[in-house]
Amino acid sequence: MANFYDDDKLIDNESLDEKDETVEINESLSEPQEESLLAFDQSAQETAEDTDNASEQSSSEENKKSEDTDTETALDSEKPKKEKKGLNISKKTKIIVSVTVVATVLVLLLGVMLPILLYHAPRIFVKTAEDFVAGDKVGEVGKYFYSLDKDISCDTLTLENGNVYSIDMNKHDITVTNDFNIVCTEERTGTLYIGTRKNDTTYNNKKATLKAKTIVINAPNLDVVIAADVVAESIDVTAKSFAIANSRNGEYSKLDINVTAQAVKFNGNISASADSAINITECANIVVSGVKIESTLNIKTSSALTALKGSQISTLNLDDTSTASIAGSVSLVNGGKQVVMELGHNCNTYENINALVIFRDSNNGSTIKNCRAVIWVEKLAKPLDINIEEVNGKIYCVVSAVQYASSYNYYVNDVLVSEANKSTKLDITDYVKEAGKYNIKVTPVGNYVSGMDLSEQNSDTMYIDGDAISTDYNCVFTLQAPQNLKVTKQDGQYILSFDSVLHAETYKIIIDGKEIKRSDASKTSEDITQYLAEVGNHSIRVQALNSNSNIHNSDESMTSCSVTASLEAVTGITAELQDGNGAINVKWQGVANGFEYEVSLQINGNNTVVVGRTSVLNEGGSVAFVINLDDLGIEYSSADTYKIIVKAVGHGYYTDSVVAYVNLGSNANA
Secondary structure, three states: OOOOOOOOOOOOOOOOOOOOOEEEOOOOOOHHHHHHHHHHHHHHHHHHHHHHHHHHHHHHHHHHHHHHHHHHHHHHOOOOOOOOOOOOOOHHHHHHHHHHHHHHHHHHHHHHHHHHHHHHOOEEEEOOHHHOOOOOOOOOOOOOEEEEOOOEEEOOEEEEHHHOOEEEOOOOOEEEEEEEEEEOOOOOOEEEEEEEEEEOOEEEOOOOEEEEEEEEEEEEEEEEEEOOEEEEEEEEEEEEEEEEOOEEOOOOOOOEEEEEOOEEEEOOOEEOOOOOEEEEEOOOEEEEOOOEEEEEEEEEOOOEEEEOOOOEEEEEEEOOOOEEEEOOEEEEEEOOOEEEEOOOOEEEEEEOOOEEEEEOOOOOOOEEEOOOEEEEEEEOOOOOOEEEEEEOOEEEEEEOOOOOOOEEEEEEOOEEEEEEEOOOEEEOHHHOOOOOOEEEEEEEEOOOOOOOOOOOOOOEEEEEOOOOEEEEEOOOOOOOOOOOOEEEEEOOEEEEEOOOOOOOOEEEEEEOOEEOOOOOOOOOEEEOHHHHOOOEEEEEEEEEEOOOOOOOOOOEEEEEEEEOEEOOOOEEEEEEEOOOOOEEEEEEEOOOOOOEEEEEEEEOOOOEEEEEEEOOOOHHHEEEEEEEOOOOOOOOOOOOEEEEEEEEEOEOOEEOOOOEEEEEEOOOOO
16 A cells, blocks of 8 residues: 655645645556556667667668768779769768658658557546546556646546546646546555656645535545645545545635545645534544644544644544544544643643543643543653662662652663663662673653553543663772661651661761761761751762771662652632523632642532632632533522532642632521
């Protein structure tokens, strides 16, 4: 099958005189077509060789005659002249006669060869709509192709089964007043192209426009590629796969596109009115290749959409069996089994999505309505510290723990030596046996993997791999490094402890790169609470020391700990009913380090229901949220009491805040 999923081959139709929009064909010509082209080249070459040989022979004969004439003239000067009999033909006349004979032979040869050559050529030349008939040219779709000699205009145009071949528009236009139909229900396979044919493997949209009120393509076994610029009111396609370049309304009020195919790719902008729609059904591979789609895009029946970086989609609707992965921009995403907003995405509103996965790579706010689960994806922090320790003839790599890392990947000189290791300490003795310098690298591994099915997952925060930390190592032996470093929390205090080291006089403790002051440096425990005041990861190193110049200090041993804190409760929470009593406006003041807030509703003291989340911050740090009672299926009653509960949702090193609430209703103060 031809590979038309190449973003570099189809480009926008701007500056068509300067750009070629192309689609590369990876498959080679079929054997009959290759033989036809070869026969054409060989015949032309043989004809040219015959012409050259005839010319050379004529020239040789003329030269010989000329030499004979010169020789005779020289001899005649020595002998008595004799009167010649017969015609007296000059040299110039002889040359003219010879050339005339050769030309006559060539004309006769071409008269016989040219019809044969044209008959075997793969082109079917088209000057009128009636020429779109293959006739006795029968074969696979790639064996022949139509080639336009001029612009084509007609009322209707239908290509069916044996008359279906690719169309080389040859920088011309096709204009059909009403319906343009392509029907190929036979068991024919291959790729059907429509556009200007650049060479055997390339079609482009340069100066080629396909215009029809309706375009209907029914070719379930073909890969269909439209490289021309399309102007239509509706396009209906059933194909094995479908790719389309730039399309626009033209003078039509709107442009609707309906596609049923295994794969669909938009290689050009779809310019259409706001009420235009693109409907794609049962398609496992839909690609928007960094182009703009102004129509509403409806994805149905277990379909999967990928919108690449730079894509712009107006509105995207998905049914509850379809999925999407979006790295571009979209105004509204509505519905879907699972929607993943990749790094670099931009979206204003999400609604009615079963599982919404959002990479938190920007501070742009968005509105999230009626989504069952919201899963935020963050990047793990880079490990704060890394160390190499030698203990009892073993060499260990120790890395500071990263909050929420599921495991760690260890590398020695960029070679992965341990994958998905849950420990922050690894014996690397077997990988650094020879003397020399080694680079040791560790990457924290997250629990999120691209392509995961999270349709059954609840709201959560997941993590992708963090950046690696590395260090260089040279082998040495000294005092043994302190072992069993531990940080325990006792009555709100953080206590560091470790094993004593033989012959050690004192111990140096370094926290986050700074040595702390100790009242008794010989002790093997220390209260380090004051040095862990900030939330986050903290690195702790301990070194055994000796003042004797013959005893070298130990290497530093390292451990780490993470400090968390609860978010503050929101303040200034207010609630009021909108006119008509159909909705409740809730406002509150955002809290420091808070990204997201969960809003719940309790009616008359009954069960509490989570009604939504928001991450939108207004000027001054205030947050607003609207509870639509109608959407929740709740009928407003002035006799009811409403309790609106707001909680700052935890993330990273911050846990959920305590809830804040406000009562609303006639019995609110009861």
